[in-house]
Amino acid sequence: MSLTINLTVNGNTQSATAEPSTSLLDFLRDTLNYKGTKLCCNTGECGACTIIYNGKPINSCVTLAADANGAEIVTIEGLADGDKLHPVQQAFIDTGAVQCGYCTPGYIISVKVLLDRTKEPTPEDIEEAVSGNICRCTGYTKIVDAIQLAADRMAGRS
């Protein structure tokens, strides 16, 4: 059996069908062609598949595509404004917080949600916001630097 899923992705209304067992991640990547969101552990442990679901960061690999019916989704493709990158994306580049880059979209999504919520994140806020994202290149120091830089820029401090 196949289900019809109507949802909004990055502000665009979309409609497509999915099998009941399909994950939201596979639906986004393979059906709707949003390849920016990454498939990695596929068990909800690494955070590479993080997307924003009705305002909250979630692991799309352990969410049913069916649960996206009627939902508002934001993926990494939805952050830039035309050619102008989102401040979090720009800060990751400027700080050198990207090594192999596979975890980066998930990190940037988690950080965007954090900085939408607070302009002055404490080190604890930062740690909590990305505690579900794993960087296997282990470039954590630069990632934290990038988050701080993005926060400063978004608050007009830098």
Next chain:
Amino acid sequence: MDYFEPKTITEALSVLAKYGEHANVIAGGTDVMVDMKYKEEPGCLVNIKKIPGLDTIQENGASLQMGPLVTIRDIETSRLVRERLPLLWESCHQFASLQIRNTATIGGNICRASPSGETLAPLLALEAKAKLAFRDGEKTEAFSSFFQGPGKTSLGSKGLLTEIEISYPPKGSHGVYLKHAVRGAMDIAMVGVAVLITADAGNSSLQDVRIALGAVAPTPIRATKTEALLRGRSLTAALVKEAATLAASESSPITDQRSSAEYRGWIVEALTRRGLEQSWKAASGKEVV
């Protein structure tokens, strides 16, 4: 695989009755999705997230009622839970990652019945009750009899958890949840210990004490012998030590990839000691000497 999105509990129960053991109930999906990918697809998936009214936290007199679809993050961000049930709050705060907490539900954590389920020891210590729905009626059951083994509950394949009720502990109570894991986030407890104590009016002895242990037996358990040893007594360092040793002997841990059984026993001892010391200090303002 057949798929249903029932709109009522009655509708969900009739699907469960039809498919029996071939049906899997899914809510947040953080465990069920992994099983579907790496084990076997069930014959039928019953997504209960469309049933209205199961996702609220409500205060009713001196108790809190929670729907099974309340997410771990809902609990973590509930001022009511943080103020009145800090023991439960702590276990939700230490739960997996933000992404998982945004999706995983309290009902899922309970019905999964993993011995290491993060919220289970706190629910046992709080003497919380489960409201269960079956086709032939509803019943209320204490969690102490609800958990029957790893992945096994008194729901069997036919029932649905519809509410969790938690009475507030009496005045003078304080509880702590202590988890031992290697990593701060995204890690499953090697041992989880929930301690809830009630000091007497003069803060001189333990009017009541409840100790629940997670991840060290086929189900989360109450350390009832340890509780009996402590009840009515004044806490001294020697008594705390004796209680901690007894709690370890009440556990029956296994050796697995996270730790050896022997190590888990030591951790039960250490966390029980710390739990008693910390909760006594918080409840009475006094150190254990």
